[in-house]
Amino acid sequence: MTAESHLDMVAGMDVSSEDTLHGKFLVFKVGSEEFGIEIRHVTEIVGIQKINEVPDLPGYMKGVINLRGRVIPVMDIRTRFGMSDRDYDERTCIIVVHVDGETSGLIIDEVKEVTEIADNQIEPPPGRSAQTGQYVKGIGKVNDEVKILLDVQRLFYA
Known part of the structure; x- marks a missing residue:
């Protein structure tokens, strides 16, 4: 799916109350793993775009983007989790969270x-010995698969 079709999917959700969003997660891949974040934090999904580097940011913060006149800092999840870099491609997206x-x-x-x-x-x-463990909120079971559920707040502030 493209970033635009996922944006349509998120935009079509009923966000009129917190209760309608309870238990809903946006699932995404980083490397071979699938992660999820609570949909209530997601405002939109955009394709990868020009990232302006800003001096003195932590290494996992790649810089800022200009999204329709708003300056938004962006974090590379791969770098935050200590994974190897890879080139961005047509599937690479930026999930905008609030x-x-x-x-x-x-x-x-x-x-x-x-x-x-x-x-x-x-x-x-499970035990928080893994590097990404401090950001993991829980493990979601969906059919025969697991989704690593992230605590978005801890991604930025831990």
């Missing part, structure tokens, strides 16, 4: 879907 009054972008390899995961299908994260 957390604690701040808008930021997450650069990911590929958007997969919006899925619902019931609370009873989410388990606590």
Whole structure:
């Protein structure tokens, strides 16, 4: 799917109340793993675009983009998780999220879907010894697959 079709999918959701978004996650790939973030944090999905570097940012913060007149800092999830770099391609997207009054972008390899995961299908994260463990909110079970559910707030502030 393209960034535009995923944007249409997110835009078509009923965001009139927090309850309608409970249990809904935007699932995306980074490397061979599938991750999910709560859809309530997602404002839009855009294709990769020119990123302006800013001096003195942490290495995982790639810089800022100008999105329709708004300057938005962007983080590369691969770099944040200590994964090897790869060239951006036509599937690379920026997920624009709004957390604690701040808008930021997450650069990911590929958007997969919006899925619902019931609370009873989410388990606590395993031991936090892995480098990405501090950002993991839980492990969602969807059919025979698992989705690593991320705490978006901790991605930026941990």
